[in-house]
Amino acid sequence: MRKYFLAATVCAAMISTIPLAMAKTLNFAHDLSFGAESNMDPIDGNRLYEAIILTYNRLVRPSYKTEEPEASLATSWSSNDKADVWTFKLRDGVTFHDGSAFGPEDVVYTFKRIIDPNTKSAVKAVLDIIKDVRAGEDNSVIFELNSSHADFPLLLIDYRARIIPEGSGDTIADTGIGTGPFKLKTLDAEGISEFVRFDDYWDGKPQLDGINVTAIADAGARQQALAAGQIDLLLGATEEQQNALGDGFNYQHIPSGAWRGIVFNTQSEEFKDWRVRKALRILADREQIIKRALGENGGIVSCDDPVAPTDPYLAKIDCPQDIEGAKALLAEAGHKDGLDIEVFTAPLDPTWAPLLEVYQAQAAKAGVKVKITSVPSDGFWNDVWMKKSATTTYWGGRPADQILNEAFRSGAKWNETYWNVPEFDAQLDVARSELDPEKRKEDYRELQVELFEKGGAFIPFHLNTLRVVAKDVTIPAVPSAALRWSDVTKN
Amino acid sequence: MLDIRELSVGYTENISGRKVEILSRVNLSIAGGETLGLVGESGSGKSTLGYAIAGHLSGLEIQNGSIDTKENPRIALVQQNAGQALTPTMSIGRQLNEVLKYAQVKNRTEKAFELMEGVRLPDPKSLMKRLPHQLSGGQQQRVLIALALARNPEILVLDEPTTALDASTKETLLELLAALQKSQGFAMLIVSHDLGIIRTACAETAVMYAGAFVELGNTEKIIKGGHHPYTRALVEALPHIEERLLPNAIEGTPPKPGARPEGCAFAPRCLYAEDKCRHAVPPLAPAQDTKVACFFPLVDLRKTSTAVPEPGEGKERLLAVNNISVQFKQHGGQIFKALDDVSISLNTGETLGIIGESGSGKSTLLRCLAGLQNYSAGEMILEGAEDFDRPVEKRKRATQRRLQMVFQNPSTALNPNHTIERILEIPYALYEPKSSRSERSNAIRRELDLVRLTDQHLIKRPRELSGGELQRVALARGLIARPDLLLLDEITSALDVSVQAAVLDLLVKIQRSVGCAMILVSHDIAVMRSISHKLVVLKNGRIVEAGLTEQILSHPKEAYTQSLIKSAKAITA
Amino acid sequence: MMAFLDPISYYLADKIYYLVCTAMFITMVGLVVIKPSRRLLGRIWRHWNGRVGLCFIAAHILISVFGPWLIPHDPYTQFDLGEIARYYPPGLEFPLGTDDRNRDFLARVVSGGRAAIAVTCLTAILAISWGAFAGIFLTLMPRWVDGVVMRIVDALISVPWLAFLLLAMTLFAGARGFSFVPIVGFFYSLAVLRVVRAHATTIVALDYVTAARARGHRISWIAFHEVLPNCRDVILVELAMRWTWLLLAFAVASFFGLMVEIPAPDWSLMIASSRTLFLSYPYLFWPPVIMLSTLVIGINFTADGLAKAIGLDRRAADMV
Ligand SMILES: Nc1ncnc2c1ncn2[C@@H]1O[C@H](COP(=O)(O)OP(=O)(O)OP(=O)(O)O)[C@@H](O)[C@H]1O
Ligand code: SF4
């Protein structure tokens, strides 16, 4: 860890020596949460998120204003009546960074790679619905689904569903060749990764000359780098950081689908009783957690619901603090004299420690003694998360169907609560093939209520992302997954 | 060069604020090229005067009078206790180099060699690389003198410069000092309890007692006995080189600063004291051919020394050492023989003297016997002990007990952290592990009695005792084991003559009452003559001559022995 | 991979902390009452840094003894203060305001040194006892043993202890905050070993040690009865010095989130988390900084004064 800290300091020093002639280069940081193995493969578990959003495109992308999918590498799309065969018309004249032309074969290759049985990617769980993908006539591709899915284009918004050149699966981790606005120059996951403008970008020439993404593991160090002008923006910041940084920056509060929480393994000895899990969740005063751990505008209350507050499928659930109810449930489950639990965390995310401290104090009122155990950052995801029965977690925003499939379908790679309910899986299938929007909404609502009743994830809030931007940088106030980086400017 | 007027030096007590004098109203002057000797028992203030001149008055203050010198004189001080004055972890060469650097000498290596040769240190090249503890006591002393000479002093103060030196080295050293003084013209103050070297080196001598000069005059006159009762007692305490007689000790101890009696400070120990002496202080005034501070200066000579008893007949053999050799590997891999084919034998109740110049291997021989030093050839036999040829830790308790060792310097031979009681208890508890508390304390008291110390000393720590008392404690520590053989390494050379006389007397009495055999190492022929029955003369690790002391000293066969005796006589007679 | 004081060991830390404070208090009182030691204290006091050091330490003792009495709040309670969910401004009720979880910051500052002091004190004692023990024994061993061991020590001394701490914590999963004690204690003992050995070498060369050997005492007896008492001063100074360095080491480890478990108060954790508040809430930043630095300076300066009082050159001992 000290190594990273030093590396970050050295990098910071290096950045500060970059000559003024390159002032049109935007600098920002990543937190090194995937360690030294971070790479450019969009579907790899260790993909460098901050980099793949620069170099690749999806078929469809979220619109700036609505939840609707918008044209990207696909210009239009339609389905058959059953909604199990979809045709996407592709954009003409697009080229990859290496100069090769983009066409249906690349799309077919990308998705075949995702649904390949040998793929270990978590995104497979999301897109498993695809039975087959093939080139159609006239620069189009045709998706055949296993079952009907009325919102199939929404699934393709997934931030990992990025198109790579045909046959590049073995090299993509290093080359990073895509169709995006910036192309990879050097990749150094523990230092500075450099990206330069892609002049032939289909959506217009990017405004910036280049982007540098630097590894700075420590949140405080990132803040200091921003204050010193070594980086131009913080993708996520806290209220304290805003207070400390002061008026010299622009602040964007962006409601995000991202959430933080504590996940309990539903298969583990300690948490296999749903009453225990529910008790652990309803004892919380979520308003207070937001205020005390995040600050006044830090987030929006969630009733253990992974679905984003802006998502049309969000269920309306009420979840006031219920100490007595929690105690009663615990007593029923055989913990009359209270319960001791141990939650593992790491100094990786700035909201985890505050969340735990407030939760610990609240839990004490219901007779639950929470022991907080922190581990060094760089081993957390690999050695602790999904290995210990209770850990902290974080998730970025995803459409309702996707988050539910990705985090709660049995067998999903990131099913961190080991939620294994066949009826739940079946209901997921029913919901997505339901063509009637109202009924579909009801189906999704039931799933969310079920999670609130019996699930293993304690989700007290969805975060508002606080993006801190240097005054000379203009960047649309939209979630980073929706950002079109070619629009970003710097004076 | 140096002019001291009415100098009083002392300290102010912390709590009472009382001023305590260590030196009182000392007058003295030395011109360049002249040498003054200063004699007196330890604690009389000799060293303090030396330090005051050299300006090393740590914690003390000048309460009266003045020290006049020319401006910024270069004063060098050779301290007592060579072993402690050298830094133990720094090689000799480096220490010399540091001093020379400080004195801003250019060709330091050359100069260092020059100095080492100047003080007659053998093989300077290898000596420079050694650490102080790898040198013999005499060698250390000479290194110290070399260090002092490095600064080309104008005033040289030597505090007990020759304590650990043998007669011939002493002689050459004094010659060397005289030659240096002649060429460089420095004034010299030699502080010593050794009247021999004072006689050789100094024309004038001052006798000091309780911080004041009691007699000052021509050295020859003083050595003959002077006119002050104290001077006379000192002279009589000297061992005799010509006759086998025990020297006379001076009864009592000198008064401590702050506890000096009214009137004449010597009165409590003086054989001639009268009422007047206890009320008035006698001034230093000319009397006959010296200046004397006494109301009743002496005229005639008196001699009442006692003869040394011979060992009784029919003693059995105790120890035999047959042809042992000890080798040290030196830097560069050469082998150096510290002992070469040495044989000695000893009967019970006998005293064997080992004499030889510094570095001749005397201490090494004792270390072999004590099992502290491995030897490469030969054998050692102690009657009734099969494991005597092994190193000490492999010997049986009973064997360990039969052999006890007493060291030259009592201030480093006693753990400063222990009380005297503990120091004596440790060996007793070791050899009598089952003894009860009262047995232990009885034994301790018995030994204290034997060495003429009292119960009061038990709770004290070594730093609170005088050198003579410390050496008695060290002796008691050896005796409490009731050994068959006492190994005594230069045990009197760090002591005043008066104390030396008392310790020699004590050794004889102890031997008579306890009956143990002793091996006494010394470079002082007079000491040997007074108490040892047999004598071995060592040179460069080899035995030159061995036999009965009387025989060897009156009719030495070997040229080396003859020269030893000659230089010893030159220095004392 | 875990490196924490769990609640039980934090409780232990608290107890040890009180023991340490009581011991320091008794020592101080003892030094004033017992005459020969009063001289030592007086001698420390004579040097200005000794004076500053003693004052700082005395202040820390007073704060730790009387602080909890004077402050009505405990350091863990998160207060519900209506509108203000956190960062309640300083006032009568909360002299230093409340922190980011609305806890009484003064209470947290007063008790924020416990884990650090307890753990580092134990570590220092361990390092000193084992370093001094080994250092003294080496001087009594045959020369080749000494040579071999010192070569190993020299090699080990260049290993960065933090890396080793992390490694050890990975190897012994489940080891918690007190695992700092043996691991770091071991590394610091190497430096102690060198210093004590250097001093003991001069002692072992003296005649009273030879005398003990000649009498037939075992090496262990000689080490404890003849050599150790004469190394006491050096060991005392080493203890004080190593302790300050250990406090800093603890702070570093804490800063990286390796030592004290949230929500326990700890100065270094407070500093780490309030780094970003430095401009907006300076009163949350400075108190732990002042507490930590005065403690470190206090012990360090006292060690300085002690070293001067007993005539040791502190430069001789290098920092690990
Ligand atoms: N450990 C050692 N390594 C190398 N040489 C040594 C060592 N110990 C003693 N010597 C050398 O052995 C010789 C004899 O030393 P020893 O101490 O026996 O002399 P000594 O006759 O007692 O002299 P002194 O009268 O000065 O005490 C000296 O030359 C000394 O330098
Ligand atoms: S003055 Fe009296 S007591 Fe003093 S030395 Fe002369 S005779 Fe003895």
Ligand SMILES: [Mg+2]
């Ligand atoms: Mg000797």
